[in-house]
Amino acid sequence: MRIISGIIRYDSGTIKIDDQNVENYDKFARKNISYVPETPILYETLTGNEYCDLYANARNADRDDYDERKTRIADALDLVEVMDRPIGMLSFGTKQKVSILAALSSDPQVLILDESLNGLDPTSIIVVKEIMREMVKAGHFVIFSTHLLDIAEIICQRVQILDSGKKVLDGNMDELKEDEENGFLEKLFLAITGKEDVLDKAKKLGDSLFQSDR
Amino acid sequence: MVLRSGIIYGAIFLVFSTLLSLSGRNVPSTGIYDSGFSIFLYQFGINTFGSFMWLQTLRNERVIDPVKIMFTEDSGIALPVSWFLSTGSYTLLLDVPPIVFYYYINKNLDDVFLQMIWGGACIVLGFSLGSAMSIITHNGRWSGRIGSGVYNSLKMIGLIGIFIIFDLTIFFPGYISIFSFAVDYPLNYIFPVLNIGFIAFTLHATIDSLIASFSWSIFYLISSVYLAYFLSKKIMADLFERNMDTGKRMRSNLFRNHYSSIFSLASKDLKIATRDITNLYTFFFPVFFSLPALLEVFVNKKFGTFPPLYTFAAVFVLTSVSVSFYSLQSLIMEGKSFVNMRIWLIPKREIILSKTLSSLIIFMFFAIPIVFVMIGANIGDLPYAAIIIVDAGLAFFFSSLLTLSFMMTRIPEEASSVNIYSFDGIIGLIIIFAISAFSGAFAPIISFTVSAFLVVPGIDFPSIFLGIILILSLILIRLSLSYLSGNDKAKV
Numbered sequence: 061m062r063i064i065s066g067i068i069r070y071d072s073g074t075i076k077i078d079d080q081n082v083e084n085y086d087k088f089a090r091k092n093i094s095y096v097p098e099t100p101i102l103y104e105t106l107t108g109n110e111y112c113d114l115y116a117n118a119r120n121a122d123r124d125d126y127d128e129r130k131t132r133i134a135d136a137l138d139l140v141e142v143m144d145r146p147i148g149m150l151s152f153g154t155k156q157k158v159s160i161l162a163a164l165s166s167d168p169q170v171l172i173l174d175e176s177l178n179g180l181d182p183t184s185i186i187v188v189k190e191i192m193r194e195m196v197k198a199g200h201f202v203i204f205s206t207h208l209l210d211i212a213e214i215i216c217q218r219v220q221i222l223d224s225g226k227k228v229l230d231g232n233m234d235e236l237k238e239d240e241e242n243g244f245l246e247k248l249f250l251a252i253t254g255k256e257d258v259l260d261k262a263k264k265l266g267d268s269l270f271q272s273d274r
Numbered sequence: 275m276v277l278r279s280g281i282i283y284g285a286i287f288l289v290f291s292t293l294l295s296l297s298g299r300n301v302p303s304t305g306i307y308d309s310g311f312s313i314f315l316y317q318f319g320i321n322t323f324g325s326f327m328w329l330q331t332l333r334n335e336r337v338i339d340p341v342k343i344m345f346t347e348d349s350g351i352a353l354p355v356s357w358f359l360s361t362g363s364y365t366l367l368l369d370v371p372p373i374v375f376y377y378y379i380n381k382n383l384d385d386v387f388l389q390m391i392w393g394g395a396c397i398v399l400g401f402s403l404g405s406a407m408s409i410i411t412h413n414g415r416w417s418g419r420i421g422s423g424v425y426n427s428l429k430m431i432g433l434i435g436i437f438i439i440f441d442l443t444i445f446f447p448g449y450i451s452i453f454s455f456a457v458d459y460p461l462n463y464i465f466p467v468l469n470i471g472f473i474a475f476t477l478h479a480t481i482d483s484l485i486a487s488f489s490w491s492i493f494y495l496i497s498s499v500y501l502a503y504f505l506s507k508k509i510m511a512d513l514f515e516r517n518m519d520t521g522k523r524m525r526s527n528l529f530r531n532h533y534s535s536i537f538s539l540a541s542k543d544l545k546i547a548t549r550d551i552t553n554l555y556t557f558f559f560p561v562f563f564s565l566p567a568l569l570e571v572f573v574n575k576k577f578g579t580f581p582p583l584y585t586f587a588a589v590f591v592l593t594s595v596s597v598s599f600y601s602l603q604s605l606i607m608e609g610k611s612f613v614n615m616r617i618w619l620i621p622k623r624e625i626i627l628s629k630t631l632s633s634l635i636i637f638m639f640f641a642i643p644i645v646f647v648m649i650g651a652n653i654g655d656l657p658y659a660a661i662i663i664v665d666a667g668l669a670f671f672f673s674s675l676l677t678l679s680f681m682m683t684r685i686p687e688e689a690s691s692v693n694i695y696s697f698d699g700i701i702g703l704i705i706i707f708a709i710s711a712f713s714g715a716f717a718p719i720i721s722f723t724v725s726a727f728l729v730v731p732g733i734d735f736p737s738i739f740l741g742i743i744l745i746l747s748l749i750l751i752r753l754s755l756s757y758l759s760g761n762d763k764a765k766v
Contacts, residue, residue, distance in 0.1 A: 067616050068688075090619040101613050103542065105549040110542075117538035118618045146549075 061205060065095035065172050077170065077201070091120050094163035096176040100155040104148030108139060111147060112162040121166030130165040136187045137161060153179040160188060170201040177206070189215050209245040219245065223253045284364040292371040310372035310389070311471035314396055317368045318467045321400025322407075324361050329353075329408040329509060338513050350507035354401055362397045369393035380477060384484055388474040391491045398498040399466060405505035412512055463490045466498075535620065539628035540635075546607055547636060556603045557636050560596040587718075589645055589666050593637070594714030597670055598707045600633035601677040602694075610691040622682050623758040630674040637670050638663075661740045665717075668747035673713040675754040680709050717746045 062068040064075060074081060077088075102111055112130055116123075134140050137157045142150060147158060156179050163171060171192070177185050192202045192215060206212050212219060219236065221229035229236075229252055237244060250256050291313050332338055332353075373389050376382075463469055463486065473491060478484040547553045605612070615625055645663050684697045697703060721743035 065617070067619070086619055086621075095617050097613075097617065101611055101617075103546060103611050103614075105546050106542065110545065114538055114542050115618070118535045118614075118620060120535055 061095070061172055061174060061203060064170075064203065065089060065093050067095065092169040093172065094119075094166060094168035094170070095172045096159050096163045096174065098175040098178060100152070100159040102147045102155055102159060105146055107146055108134075108143040108150070108158045108161070111158060112143075112165055115162035116166045119166055121168075125167070126165060129167060130161065133161050133164050133191070136191075137184050153181055153184070156180055157184055164191060168200070170203070171195060172203045172205075174205045175207065177208075177211070209249055213245040221249055221252065228252050284367045287364060287367045288370065291368045310376055310475050313368055313372050314389075314392060314470045314474075315467065317365050317393070318396040318400050321362055321365055321397050322403045325357055325401040325404030326407045327404075328357055328361060329405060330411075333408070333412060333513065350503040350510065353405075353506040353509060354398075354502045357401060358397065362401060365397060366393060376475065382477055384478065385474055385476070388487055388491055391488075391495055392470050392474050395491070395495045395498055396467065396470075398495070398502050402498055402501040402505055405502065405509060409505065409508055409512070466494050536624050536628045536631065539620070539624065540631040543604055543607075543629060543632035544635060547604075547632065550607070553603065553607045557600060558640075560592055560599050560640075589641065589662055590669060590714060590718050592641065592644065593666050593670050594673065594711045596637050596641075597633075597673040597677055597714055598710035600637065601629070601674055601681060601710065602697075602703075602706060604629040604633050605678070605681060605685075605692050605696075606694060608692050612685075612692045613690055616687075622679075626675060626678040626682060626758060627755075629678055630671060633674055634667060634670055638667060641666055641670075658740075661744070665740060665743050665747065668744065668751065669714050669717055672717070672747055672750045672754060673710050675751070675758070676713040677706060677710045679754070679758065681706060717743045717750060720746060 063070045075085060103114075106114065115121075116126055131140075134143055137160070139154070139157055139161060142154060143158075147155060150158065156176065160173075160176060173192075177188060180188065189211075192204065195202055196217065204212065204216060213233070216233055218232050219229065220227055229248070236248065250258055369389065373386055373393075376389065377386050463473070469490075473487045478487060547557055608615070642663055645659050645666070681697055684702060685692060689696065694703075697706060721739050724742055
């Protein structure tokens with residue numbers, strides 16, 4: 061993901077966006093790809109507003125509709141009242157929301173979320189999920205990395221599973237799902253990685269730990 | 275932490291006050307009166323300034339938000355007591371040496387009691403004046419327009435001002451106390467603080483004058499306590515009121531500033547530098563080192579016969595020192611946030627240019643007044659001041675480009691943060707200082723060498739020297755910018 065976002069240079073291979081090779085990838089990535097890391101890395105003395113503006117300016121993002129986009133997303137994420145406070149005074153979850161707001165406000169063609177829903181309140185998670193869905197419908201790309209397979213199951217169209225750095229599954233969610241009920245991705249993951257017995261072991265452990273309380 | 279810094283402040287106050295009192299003790303008749311009065315005046319000034327900044331920090335940083343449930347809205351005690359315990363109380367140590375020396379010389383207990391009353395009154399009056407200033411700036415037309423960066427800059431300027439006043443009182447102790455005698459009786463009782471010398475540092479000839487002095491002193495103490503209580507209530511009400519209307523204020527500010535990435539990054543650096551007082555102190559270091567020399571210019575006029583070349587040399591020393599400090603600090607203050615530069619894919623050229631630009635603005639903020647003061651104390655030729663300022667700015671720009679370029683090569687591609695250890699330790703720091711010194715002095719040295727051999731009829735040496743350095747600096751900057759652009763393109 062860091063290679064796709066342009067942070068790490070690639071030694072070999074190609075990166076294609078919509079099956080097209082991209083000329084001058086650094087320049088393209090700077091303007092069109094927004095990467096939201098797992099832990100918000102913001103400037104503590106800037107306000108949320110200043111950070112979002114800096115983000116957009118630093119990335120040479122399109123200026124059309126920027127103000128309106130920022131205001132509407134900030135409103136949806138319940139950020140409006142804290143946008144003029146120094147970021148250092150905000151909670152972890154609010155900082156993460158500011159980080160996501162900055163990424164979304166610059167209208168990226170590709171959005172990369174690296175476990176970025178951690179620490180968000182339930183309402184904000186719902187808002188971000190819906191925005192991600194609408195982005196994809198509008199022809200944008202969202203790459204969402206998570207350890208929470210149930211969330212991936214709900215919002216992703218295509219899924220890749222990595223185990224110890226190796227790709228062990230790649231497929232469209234509809235094809236993988238077939239007639240399975242909810243929770244199929246967890247079962248699939250355990251089957252592929254050879255950890256089917258984890259569920260049984262966890263159940264037995266729980267039973268033994270809390271047997272005396274029953 | 276607070277206790278430790280309090281002990282340090284208190285110790286500094288005690289040492290300064292003792293030194294000043296000792297210098298006053300040696301002057302016959304009026305010595306202790308002059309130095310004692312100066313110390314009380316200084317105490318009042320530092321408490322006024324300190325309380326104003328303390329209250330502005332409360333407002334800007336919303337320090338009271340997490341604990342506001344502990345306060346009632348009409349509390350007029352919490353703020354002054356909290357300020358006194360954390361800041362104001364240390365200044366009481368300023369009063370100890372002059373009171374002790376005064377008693378040692380005059381053996382007069384009446385005046386000692388009066389001085390103790392005024393020691394307290396100076397603290398409370400200082401707090402009241404600081405509170406009034408805070409209310410005026412908050413509720414007046416400047417309300418909402420002054421950010422914490424501006425306040426931190428004011429804090430630095432105020433500190434410099436107070437230190438200069440303090441130093442000048444050491445050099446000229448008698449000048450300030452003239453205020454107290456300039457006004458005739460009974461008007462001289464009316465001006466608080468300025469009348470301390472007249473009321474508390476004079477041997478009262480009659481019982482009537484002693485009673486009058488005690489009455490006025492107690493009156494001022496009680497009045498200042500009441501004033502502090504009243505103003506604190508008003509500030510407390512402000513703090514609660516502000517929390518209620520924030521939503522409306524935030525909404526109106528959701529607009530974007532459209533700048534290019536370089537200006538935007540430079541603006542970010544300026545905000546980080548000025549809003550964090552620790553960063554600002556570091557940016558102030560090079561000037562702090564030159565402050566004694568400046569005061570020397572004021573006091574002894576030693577540079578009065580020197581040509582502007584010496585002023586120029588002094589400014590270039592300041593420039594080279596500033597480049598090394600500023601280059602280092604502008605990267606270090608990024609800390610973990612330096613990762614953003616990589617996440618946002620900012621080319622090194624833009625990072626270097628933005629940091630050079632922000633450092634240059636801070637440098638000029640300090641350098642311009644210094645050059646004018648030095649030229650003013652020198653030969654009074656203002657055109658030279660303008661040329662020296664431009665030359666120093668160009669030298670700073672070139673030197674900063676070079677130093678930052680070197681420093682950026684020392685930061686590994688995968689580094690997750692930047693700190694003082696990111697540049698190969700002590701050796702790296704020495705190299706950084708050497709590069710900034712060499713690149714800062716390069717143009718002046720070449721210029722000096724060339725102009726020493728170049729004789730142009732009708733044009734004096736300094737003009738040739740400054741002219742060559744101007745052209746040379748511009749060429750060097752152009753070359754470094756081309757190098758940076760080529761370096762970035764090569765990597766894409």
